[in-house]
Amino acid sequence: MTARNRQWLLKSRPAHALSLEHFAYREQAFQAPHLDAGQVLVRNLAFSCAPTIRNWMNAADRSYRAPIGIGEPIFGPACAQVVRSEHPRFAPGSLLIGVSRWEDYSVIEPDQAFAPVLSVPEGMMPTDALGLYGLNSLTAYFGLLKIGRPQPGETVVISAAAGAVGSMVVQLAKLNGCRAIGIAGGRQKCTWLLQACRADGAIDYKSDDVAAALTGLAPHGVNVFFDNVGGELLQILVEHMAVHGRIVVCGQVSAYDSDLPAPGPRDMMRVVYGRLSIQGFVLGDFLDEADAARADLVRWFGEGKLQRHEDVRAGFDVLPTAFLELFSGGNRGALLVTIAAGA
């Protein structure tokens, strides 16, 4: 095998806002590597632009795991085809999804990976496997249904609601009989949440008074807050939770593009008197249930209860610019980039 291997590398560690200068492009002849037991050589077909990638660019003490090294290819969720395999669960020719690298060919170790690696069911399109039924949607599914445990009639508020995870949470909340209120940046996203995602309310954190809007939209308090953003929004939400409210902590995007972490509630006595629970989770804890969850999502989509919301770009070259759109505010739903024919 003497193919080319294109790569997007982390050129330098961003201290604040990410920009194109933090990425470096490299192209090399691809040398087929020796595989140890448990390793899989894959050809990456498509990548998902997930905000958490930005977090992996920060230093290790922030991200709780080895960060992306300077000069290394960027980590990112991908759909990939198995080229060679020393892992019993992943056969050559089959598709998988998991965190891979921004390059054509990668060696991954499913049992050692810090995020789940899942086989793609027969017949599922790579972009569906990565988007509609991908890690973002599974994160929404488990975070809302297993951690948030919303009951019909309850009010669910979602931050970064127009993103890939958030827009799926909005839909799943509606599907479970809840009132869903999305928080997003900009009128266009809010209109999209109301119309395309059928949210019951939408709050534009850039121009609305979030606290006042919450008082109006959720006068009896918020039962479940699905938090992708953290920071000031989390602090406002803590003061608007109903008694026994559940805060599901999925991500803290507000801190990824900063050198400061996102802090928790300002006044923990609110947590006591409100009997609030604040719970973090990662998708990796729910691997055993992932196939059943995807089957639910496939069924709901087939029944017309879920809409597909994705923005698919083509070309390895556009990966960094597409990723940067997550932070400049244009993105709605899943943002995917295909890099190979057949994706």
Add this chain to the structure above:
Amino acid sequence: MTARNRQWLLKSRPAHALSLEHFAYREQAFQAPHLDAGQVLVRNLAFSCAPTIRNWMNAADRSYRAPIGIGEPIFGPACAQVVRSEHPRFAPGSLLIGVSRWEDYSVIEPDQAFAPVLSVPEGMMPTDALGLYGLNSLTAYFGLLKIGRPQPGETVVISAAAGAVGSMVVQLAKLNGCRAIGIAGGRQKCTWLLQACRADGAIDYKSDDVAAALTGLAPHGVNVFFDNVGGELLQILVEHMAVHGRIVVCGQVSAYDSDLPAPGPRDMMRVVYGRLSIQGFVLGDFLDEADAARADLVRWFGEGKLQRHEDVRAGFDVLPTAFLELFSGGNRGALLVTIAAGA
């Protein structure tokens, strides 16, 4: 009835440290009041000095409920005897525990009270009903066993461990097969935790490096943190929790004596990656189970599995000075003040 009614009133609202100047003494002839349906006239027999009383002295926006009004008798947990009753569950002559007022005679409304009012089982001593089997012990019981859910072999850390709630949590953690590590202020309290409460470890937050001590005593992380204190201790503990650790938020004593609230974790991504849960609770949510819990405590005490740790003072006059000892650091276990013969 023309008895005297002695009272300790809140003279002014403390902005920072509480002192005797914030209390005023008053003595009046007692006028037997008319009782509305649901009200009970009680004669207070003994009071429990609970740190949360300090919180009720703060302004309403801090304490989430109507605070003690200026010129009103101090609220406080008490064991009291029913004098007259317009409530079907509380018969004249019987004993109850609940939040009453620092005075001889009080009218309480069990169904409207912001904290539980419980009948005292026949034959139980007033000081036992208020201390060993009282609201503090029930708070420890439900907070640890229902919210923290410790498994045998897990490590439980308790802040304000030498207090009435904390020392009971230490004992209940041991009784459930856990390693119990108490955090308290001063060598004497730490020695007491190790010897009298049989803690597996004790950390003196006033002179030890808490983070280093935790690393030594809980090298695999803390599974359950029972937090009575908040502030800096909570922030340190968040960084020492084991994966899937549970933080039970019972109180935030560090903030009661201050005009600033106690904030939550510094970095919420710790909560995500550690899959931590942070849950507040109040005893009032567990009223239906209170009798069963007291039966457990009575049985465990009878079997020698629980020790009684209480400091009983006598005299209405000493109430404020006894209460102030909670904050000056001398107290170990429950601190009770009897004010009437028969208590």
